[in-house]
Amino acid sequence: MNPQDVLHALGLNAGLHTDGDLPVHSPIDGACIARLPTHAPDDARALIGAAHEAFQAWRQVPAPRRGELVRLLGEELRAHKQALGRLVSLEAGKIAAEGEGEVQEMIDICDFAVGLSRQLHGLTIASERPGHRMMETWHPLGVVGVISAFNFPVAVWSWNAALALVCGNPVVWKPSEKTPLTALACQALFRRALTRFGDAPEGLLHVLVGGRDLGEILVDDPRVALVSATGSTRMGREVGPRVARRFGRCLLELGGNNALIVAPSADLDMAARAILFGAIGTAGQRCTTTRRLIVHESVADALLARLKTAYASARVGDPLDSGTLVGPLIDRAAYDAMQAALAQARDQGGTITGGERLLADRYPDAWYVRPALAEMPGQTDVVRHETFAPILYVLRYRDFDEALALHNDVPQGLSSAIFTTDLRESETFLSAAGSDCGIANVNIGTSGAEIGGAFGGEKETGGGRESGSDAWKAYMRRATNTINYSRELPLAQGIRFG
Numbered sequence: 434m435n436p437q438d439v440l441h442a443l444g445l446n447a448g449l450h451t452d453g454d455l456p457v458h459s460p461i462d463g464a465c466i467a468r469l470p471t472h473a474p475d476d477a478r479a480l481i482g483a484a485h486e487a488f489q490a491w492r493q494v495p496a497p498r499r500g501e502l503v504r505l506l507g508e509e510l511r512a513h514k515q516a517l518g519r520l521v522s523l524e525a526g527k528i529a530a531e532g533e534g535e536v537q538e539m540i541d542i543c544d545f546a547v548g549l550s551r552q553l554h555g556l557t558i559a560s561e562r563p564g565h566r567m568m569e570t571w572h573p574l575g576v577v578g579v580i581s582a583f584n585f586p587v588a589v590w591s592w593n594a595a596l597a598l599v600c601g602n603p604v605v606w607k608p609s610e611k612t613p614l615t616a617l618a619c620q621a622l623f624r625r626a627l628t629r630f631g632d633a634p635e636g637l638l639h640v641l642v643g644g645r646d647l648g649e650i651l652v653d654d655p656r657v658a659l660v661s662a663t664g665s666t667r668m669g670r671e672v673g674p675r676v677a678r679r680f681g682r683c684l685l686e687l688g689g690n691n692a693l694i695v696a697p698s699a700d701l702d703m704a705a706r707a708i709l710f711g712a713i714g715t716a717g718q719r720c721t722t723t724r725r726l727i728v729h730e731s732v733a734d735a736l737l738a739r740l741k742t743a744y745a746s747a748r749v750g751d752p753l754d755s756g757t758l759v760g761p762l763i764d765r766a767a768y769d770a771m772q773a774a775l776a777q778a779r780d781q782g783g784t785i786t787g788g789e790r791l792l793a794d795r796y797p798d799a800w801y802v803r804p805a806l807a808e809m810p811g812q813t814d815v816v817r818h819e820t821f822a823p824i825l826y827v828l829r830y831r832d833f834d835e836a837l838a839l840h841n842d843v844p845q846g847l848s849s850a851i852f853t854t855d856l857r858e859s860e861t862f863l864s865a866a867g868s869d870c871g872i873a874n875v876n877i878g879t880s881g882a883e884i885g886g887a888f889g890g891e892k893e894t895g896g897g898r899e900s901g902s903d904a905w906k907a908y909m910r911r912a913t914n915t916i917n918y919s920r921e922l923p924l925a926q927g928i929r930f931g
């Protein structure tokens with residue numbers, strides 16, 4: 434399927450605009466696959482206004498009925514899984530299995546949200562006063578602004594949108610300007626779901642096509658109750674305080690610098706497989722990518738030998754060819770950042786294997802690399818920094834406390850893992866004194882989380898939680914209600930007044 438057929442299958446019948454001001458390039462070969470018209474700032478404000486109006490009606494629709502819309506969206510995603518996965522590959526460069534996997538993640542969160550639509554529970558709380566009852570009620574919050582990144586161009590939107598919609602909130606979505614086509618495809622699928630649903634208010638989902646200025650409008654508009662932003666720590670540092678200044682809510686999912694500890698008792702076969710998927714999968718462009726390997730000196734040589742063999746033979750190339758494990762980097766800037774990080778790693782005493790550009794003859798305008806292993810003498814500056822590329826820094830350790838200290842001694846706190854069969858080590862890793870990340874795993878890798886758990890991390894990762902568990906609470910406002918069914922008016926704390 435070429436891009437035109439894929440878009441047609443997804444209901445983008447207008448095809449590829451050729452006259453817009455935003456060129457969209459496929460990282461597979463660098464070709465321009467579309468030119469989209471962008472939204473002017475005033476259009477964006479008007480769309481936020483329309484969403485705000487939709488909120489007035491949507492918040493009064495019973496939550497299980499709102500769930501029905503998300504159920505229908507899930508059906509559209511099931512029916513179009515292959516085409517949308519293909520478009521993810523074309524626009525973001527993911528291998529086919531990961532493109533489709535991303536759509537599966539969308540389907541899963543829709544299923545989750547449908548169930549959730551009947552479980553937006555509050556508590557009933559014992560009152561200290563006779564003839565009184567306390568309870569909490571969860572109400573829809575308002576327009577949810579979603580700012581998403583190129584690397585999960587559709588799944589991260591769906592985590593937010595599926596929850597926001599069942600919670601009673603319209604969504605205004607500013608996708609990465611590198612991946613607007615997948616966003617328009619989601620919007621088209623959503624429209625189909627809306628048509629089948631019947632009586633939803635207009636304006637439940639808007640997509641803003643364009644650059645950073647549109648994101649800033651979402652950030653600054655007081656009608657946007659929650660800004661859920663995924664991207665770099667630099668972006669989050671700007672978004673967080675700006676939203677806070679207007680007392681809006683923010684959900685930040687920022688950089689990771691995820692480490693995997695391999696202890697002496699680890700199953701090295703399993704560890705090697707997990708490291709490979711975590712470090713080179715998605716060409717190192719997941720926020721959960723394994724970026725640091727902290728390996729016990731007794732098993733380091735054996736593990737590194739396996740990894741070097743696997744790295745050398747991992748097929749890098751067209752992500753749509755079966756057998757390819759590593760697709761392209763998103764663009765030249767990503768390649769340059771990777772090369773700069775490798776140069777720094779060398780300066781800081783590192784020994785690098787791989788990292789070179791590949792397939793430049795065949796794809797002069799695309800950026801394929803051999804994933805890199807960087808054996809470091811310690812946790813130097815470059816290791817503490819997130820470079821969004823397939824570089825795995827390798828650090829050796831002698832005792833477990835040293836490994837834990839190294840593990841936590843970075844500014845980011847998203848995902849983490851330990852491979853060990855020693856109960857004391859694994860429990861310590863999961864304990865209050867263990868990994869300081871939002872995600873901590875035992876005998877599985879750092880990436881590829883299921884949607885059922887809350888997703889997000891601490892420190893410079895931003896503290897937000899999306900997706901499963903009770904992450905829905907970020908999308909609602911809580912009211913505490915005290916009801917007096919007695920004929921007296923006792924005050925709390927036993928206060929007598931007058």
Ligand code: UN1
Binds near residue numbers: 585589718720882
């Ligand atoms: C991201 O990279 O922004 O856990 C999200 C994972 C995926 C989501 C990654 N389920 O790797």
